Structure formats: C-alpha cells, structure tokens
Amino acid sequence: MTAHFARFLALSLMSVTAGKLSGTDRPPLPASGPPHWAFVAPEVAEGGSRSIDELIQPKRTAAGLIPQPAASPSLWLRRVYLDLIGLPPSAEQMQVFKKDAGTDLQGARRRVVDRLLASPQYGERWGRHFMDIWRYADWYGLGSQLRNSQKHLWHWRDWIIQSLNADKGYDRMITEMLAGDEIAPDDPDVLRATGFLARNY
Structure with missing residues (x-):
C-alpha cells in the first residue's frame, strides 16, 4: 500500500512538472523499500498504562526521574472537581465517592467524570x-x-x-x-x- 501511494505521488509530481523539467531533471520513481514511518504503527513501551505514559517514559528514564505514585482517591476527586467545574467536592460528595470507589475504582472515576461533564457548572467554568x-x-x-x-x-x-x-x-x-x-x-x-x-x- 505504501509503495503504491509513493508511486502515485511521484507520478502526480511528474505530471505537474512535466512542462517545466527536462527528462533528466525529473525525480526518479521510488524503489520499493521499508515503509514510510507515517504508515508504521508505533511500538508500545512496557510499563505504561496510557499513551501519554508511553510518550514521556523514555525521556523520564533518561533524566533519572521516578514517577510519582497514583493519587489517593480523595486527592484525585479534588483534582478532577477543580479541573472540570472549578469547585472542590463537598464532604458528602467525598464520602459517596469513597464508598463507590471501594468496590470499583475505575468505574467510580468514570461516573464522576461523566457526571461533572454533564453538569451546568462545566460550561460555566x-x-x-x-x-x-x-x-x-x-x-x-x-x-x-x-x-x-x-x-x-x-x-x-x-x-x-x-x-x-x-x-x-x-x-x-x-x-x-x-x-x-x-x-x-x-x-x-x-x-x-x-x-x-x-x-x-
């Protein structure tokens, strides 16, 4: 697929410049070789659970930086409230989240984010x-x-x-x-x- 696309581009360029270039100046057709980098799926690094981690991990390792542990559920909740609606969670909202997160942390986080994105305060913030x-x-x-x-x-x-x-x-x-x-x-x-x-x- 990549070789066909490269050939198409080269032929298109030749047809556009045919009147301007002599036969010896025209670019040669590309030989088949390794696929273009844009058509190659990136390698997934070990130890990253999210794509952003995979992108920054090599530089972080080279700089000798150690990743911080995941935020506690209460700290995470405070951060997401401030980020999405600009207000901290109430004590009651904290308690409800802690109870919900006790059985299914990822599901509880998803529900909080969905609820905050659907709240009128999101647009106001x-x-x-x-x-x-x-x-x-x-x-x-x-x-x-x-x-x-x-x-x-x-x-x-x-x-x-x-x-x-x-x-x-x-x-x-x-x-x-x-x-x-x-x-x-x-x-x-x-x-x-x-x-x-x-x-x-």
Whole structure:
C-alpha cells in the first residue's frame, strides 16, 4: 500500500512538472523499500498504562526521574472537581465517592467524570476561558463610555455556556458566531451567537 501511494505521488509530481523539467531533471520513481514511518504503527513501551505514559517514559528514564505514585482517591476527586467545574467536592460528595470507589475504582472515576461533564457548572467554568479569548464583557469602558454597552449581551454569554454544555463543536460555534443570522435567521438560540459581532465590531 505504501509503495503504491509513493508511486502515485511521484507520478502526480511528474505530471505537474512535466512542462517545466527536462527528462533528466525529473525525480526518479521510488524503489520499493521499508515503509514510510507515517504508515508504521508505533511500538508500545512496557510499563505504561496510557499513551501519554508511553510518550514521556523514555525521556523520564533518561533524566533519572521516578514517577510519582497514583493519587489517593480523595486527592484525585479534588483534582478532577477543580479541573472540570472549578469547585472542590463537598464532604458528602467525598464520602459517596469513597464508598463507590471501594468496590470499583475505575468505574467510580468514570461516573464522576461523566457526571461533572454533564453538569451546568462545566460550561460555566470553561466558558470563562472562551469569553476571555472572545473579549466578552457586560460593560463597555468607564464613565460616559458605558452608554456604548450592549444591554442584552448576556444572551451571548449564556449561549457560550450552553454550547459548551451541549458539547457543540468549536467549528460550529465559530460558524454561528460569525454567520448565525444568515444560517438560521428565525432561530433565537442561534441568533444569540452573533453577540460576538455586536461586542467586538
């Protein structure tokens, strides 16, 4: 397969450059040999349970670094709560997780992550970063500049949060922000996305 693809590329290049190169300048067809690296499956290193471990293990070993032990269930829970929703777990949530993790740690972790990703706080936490990048602000400037504020811009803020919670693709979000009034002029949910244009242009 790789040799056929390489031959196809070489022939394509020759047909494109046929009018520009003399016969002696044309690149030779590739001889069959070892397959191109991009078509070879990577070797899986021993001792890694996840792909990131396999990638960093050689450099870590070369630097003489020793991996830290896995985080305790309570520390892991605190980290995942802060990462996904920006708030620490309550004492009650800690107890429920410890009880659940006692019988099935991996299953308990999966359930916590799924629950946090489905919670409204997920969009609120990560929407803040999107709003910073897209220059969201409730108010425009100071003093007399406040009259230039968009009174209903909070609809755009809510659209950002709800889009993240609905797992809407970034490409779709950008399309709706730039052309929501064109692609769905009668849909108020999509029209809210054009608050980006009202705020920045």
